[in-house]
Amino acid sequence: MPTTRTAPPGAISPGTAPDVPPAPEALRVVPARHYARWTAAVVVLVLVAQFVHGLATNPVWEWGVFRAYVLSETIVQAVWVTLQLTAYATVLGFLLGTVLAFMRLSRSPVLQTVAWTYIWIFRSIPMIVQLVFWFNLSALYDRLGVGIPFGPVFWSVDSDSLIGTIGAAVIGLTLHQAAYAAEIVRGGVISVDHGQSEAAAALGIPRLRQIRRIVLPQAMRAILPTAGNEIIGLLKGTSVVYVMAIGELFYQVQVVYGRNGRVIPLLLVATAWYVVLTSLLSVAQYYVERRYARGADRTPPPTPLQRARRFVRDLRAAAARRDQPVVPLNPLGESR
Numbered sequence: 001m002p003t004t005r006t007a008p009p010g011a012i013s014p015g016t017a018p019d020v021p022p023a024p025e026a027l028r029v030v031p032a033r034h035y036a037r038w039t040a041a042v043v044v045l046v047l048v049a050q051f052v053h054g055l056a057t058n059p060v061w062e063w064g065v066f067r068a069y070v071l072s073e074t075i076v077q078a079v080w081v082t083l084q085l086t087a088y089a090t091v092l093g094f095l096l097g098t099v100l101a102f103m104r105l106s107r108s109p110v111l112q113t114v115a116w117t118y119i120w121i122f123r124s125i126p127m128i129v130q131l132v133f134w135f136n137l138s139a140l141y142d143r144l145g146v147g148i149p150f151g152p153v154f155w156s157v158d159s160d161s162l163i164g165t166i167g168a169a170v171i172g173l174t175l176h177q178a179a180y181a182a183e184i185v186r187g188g189v190i191s192v193d194h195g196q197s198e199a200a201a202a203l204g205i206p207r208l209r210q211i212r213r214i215v216l217p218q219a220m221r222a223i224l225p226t227a228g229n230e231i232i233g234l235l236k237g238t239s240v241v242y243v244m245a246i247g248e249l250f251y252q253v254q255v256v257y258g259r260n261g262r263v264i265p266l267l268l269v270a271t272a273w274y275v276v277l278t279s280l281l282s283v284a285q286y287y288v289e290r291r292y293a294r295g296a297d298r299t300p301p302p303t304p305l306q307r308a309r310r311f312v313r314d315l316r317a318a319a320a321r322r323d324q325p326v327v328p329l330n331p332l333g334e335s336r
Helices: 035-057 063-069 073-105 109-124 127-135 159-191 194-202 207-244 249-260 263-292 304-323
Strands: 143-147 153-158
Touching: 063 263, 073 109, 073 159, 073 207, 073 249, 073 263, 109 159, 127 159, 127 207, 143 159, 153 159, 159 207, 194 207, 207 249, 207 263, 249 263
Parallel strands: none
Antiparallel strands: 143 153
């Protein structure tokens, strides 16, 4: 009885032509259509247009009042007080936070415990409570002095005359900021490869120089993004000192709209100034991060200013090419 042999799967049977795929130019290319994305974009644009239209047509905003107060002397002085509080608390807070961070990283259990306890307490208490506490420090200590611990006092002064309202605000903001800055700095130092310190120690470099010249420059790449956010948060957090009747931006805005009753435009004045100040801090953060990223990124992307200059340069080059006369080519066979 003859046996029937079957072809394996995928083999071409005798007498049949193989399937030839069509040529690429014969294929019909259909672009992908993102209907959901287009719908979402249209909805967002409509909402933005409605918001802008409301800003322009709603009389409650009172743009005339806004223009009258946004650059007034009272508001500008209040902005200056806000910047001073932010600068003092930022510098002192990060200095103290750096000390606390290295205390936590030390091998001394006493320093570790003290630093951890400080961070735990000051991160647990709200800023407004700390500010009110330092504002009422004279109720707890009417005089502050210098002397031998648990012994006689050689020099003392009234606490109100020594600290004052601005001093109490700076102390409260600094101590609160230092608790968060300590964790930011500690996280940046931990992110540096431990082999860097071991190699520096093998070369005989002192410990302090290792930290200052090797560890911290590399840790700054991890510290700066979070530190920038923290400084911006501190700038806005200075509005809490209104409870101490300090003439910063939000307090002065409250005073003005409490006198004339124009609440919405005055709140808009404060909003505009906070947006401007935080934008300037964000720009400064961008350039500082770019500077410290030079070791890791040797070809950083161009800055917005560099992109603008390149755009202007390209426009000038294109205009110069259009102004040049067109020289026709010599016909073939014509002598030059």
